[in-house]
Amino acid sequence: ESKRCGRGRFTFFDAELDKRMKRRLEIEHQLPIALKSGELFMVYQSKNSIESGEILGFEALMRLNSRSLGAVGPAEFIEIAEENGFIEELGRFALRQGCEDLARFQAIGGRSLTMAINVSVRQLLDDSIVGYTRQMITDNRLDPATLELEITESLLAENLALVMPRLEQLRALGLSLTIDDFGTGYSSLSYLTRFPVATLKIDKCFIDELEKHANDATVVRTIIQMGHALGLKVVAEGLELESQWRILRQFGCDVGQGYLFSKPLDFDQAERLLQTTAKIPLLRPAREDH
Ligand code: C2E
Ligand code: MG
């Protein structure tokens, strides 16, 4: 009896494992093809002032819309690319496309619009990213202060000694560094004072339940206070509701990003968003009733 169950379970896991291995191999195989064919591309989600609602800039997010696999989320394909090393190629693509598109957005929305680009810790292990980033800034005649690199906290803490020189070199180009998904890593807070960072981006998981759980609100308020005390800008990600916006406004959070303001948009849609918001009154959170 138990033998049959055991064998059954084993067969099930075996088939499941096989399926996952095949998908993984297929994604690995498709990534370089997709990069050449345009099946891999960047979309842009606005970052808005918490105070006024105005668009301050965008975050560049990668998309894979594969002919053979359909849409594959970045959470899945970025991890695979990080493991097999293709992330370096993808990272250069994100930097090149993000900088080119930032120059075009600035032509519409003004020279102070910013672009945040996600960078994997793996890209920071050798110094080629520094020269490449400098090249993208000069090729597109960007003010380096309008370029922002987002680095996820979890991988940062454990590799800090290795990547620190790279972070310093990137900072020296005049761009700014952001700790992404802040609050989800295992890290100690001690690196915050040594890390040449300008912005903390509070992870979506704390924003989701902001109104429902007093503890989440306390964590968010405390991160904002601590960030400001350290001279850092604080961004909230995954902002979906007006009620969340109102609370973040009370807490003095600087920047919000989420479906409330805009979903990630392709280049043309983002360009149109900039053209129309330049003409209409800004979105504002509803007044609070006391
Ligand atoms: P992230 O950098 O933390 O990006 C924010 C994620 O939250 C994005 O997911 C975005 O679409 C999603 N999001 C934003 N606002 C809302 C909201 O209001 N509600 C909900 N439900 N979701 C929201 P996405 O695009 O699937 O990206 C997932 C992760 O993949 C990113 O997290 C980032 O870590 C990674 N990633 C994406 N593009 C790149 C890239 O070009 N390079 C690297 N290295 N990583 C990337
Ligand atoms: Mg990010």
Ligand code: MG
């Ligand atoms: Mg994030």
Ligand code: MG
């Ligand atoms: Mg996140």
